[in-house]
């Protein structure tokens with residue numbers, strides 16, 4: 001059977017060769033005769049996996065020897081909504097409210113202090129990225145979301161927050177495009193969108209922003225504990241870390257972020273130019289803020305939905321339904337999705353227009 005063209009928003013497509021290697025290793029990790037799932041996380045074989053995953057993450061982000069540590073944690077990006085505040089919010093932090101995930105982060109931070117909304121696009125159902133706002137003085141940090149997975153907007157530039165550490169939720173576009181990652185004090189990303197299976201969360205933190213608040217932090221919530229224990233304070237999510245390592249190796253073999261960005265750009269240009277050309281569809285977001293990862297679009301005439309749905313499903317396309325808060329369609333085009341899959345979708349949209 002041919003694999004479907006998988007546009008799922010998350011969990012989502014990973015490289016087939018990663019799935020193949022991972023499935024082998026569930027039976028026999030590198031000829032050891034043991035499954036990656038049955039060895040001690042303290043064994044040298046697994047410690048090597050963890051170290052490789054952490055160092056590859058820093059290497060791809062070009063953050064080696066710059067005072068950053070890469071950590072693998074549990075609890076998803078949603079746990080980071082509160083952990084960032086737990087570790088860094090003394091009195092007041094600033095937040096860019098650019099979508100559901102950003103607003104969830106604000107909610108969690110308010111357990112720990114004042115989380116001020118510095119700018120928001122909520123009034124227009126988050127269909128653009130706010131710009132030209134000023135950053136208040138005296139913030140403990142400024143939090144932003146680089147890619148708004150549900151709405152399909154993406155930050156192209158980041159606020160120059162000077163002495164205020166910038167924290168970024170990069171769950172749905174990490175390792176997809178070149179950014180000066182050294183402008184961030186902390187980056188976090190749930191694994192399940194561009195890196196691996198759900199279960200692990202990558203945190204990349206500049207060590208010198210930590211240790212500045214007065215509250216006591218429980219060990220499981222404390223970045224400094226995880227740094228000291230090299231992501232092995234307790235049993236890490238071994239399979240998710242292992243597969244993340246395989247994906248990061250795949251990224252290295254394929255030219256790293258700069259090469260994958262070119263492919264991602266080509267894929268997104270293909271779909272957006274069809275959305276704009278095709279008389280039956282319209283894009284959901286402001287054009288200048290369109291995401292390279294998640295393209296959101298709707299039918300101008302909702303009544304045509306059953307017919308279009310039938311067409312894309314019969315073309316072996318999976319996961320194109322939009323999120324309930326936007327409706328319509330969302331084509332998620334993460335790193336592992338081939339341009340051929342986007343071509344199939346574009347052909348379906350063209351064919352649909354011709355048959356209406």
Ligand SMILES: *Cc1c(COP(=O)(O)O)cnc(C)c1O
Pocket residue numbers: 010075076077078079101145147148149169170171172190191193
């Ligand atoms: C998916 C997603 C989350 C939530 O991730 P979990 O790992 O399920 O908690 C948070 N932020 C963004 C930008 C996401 O895309």
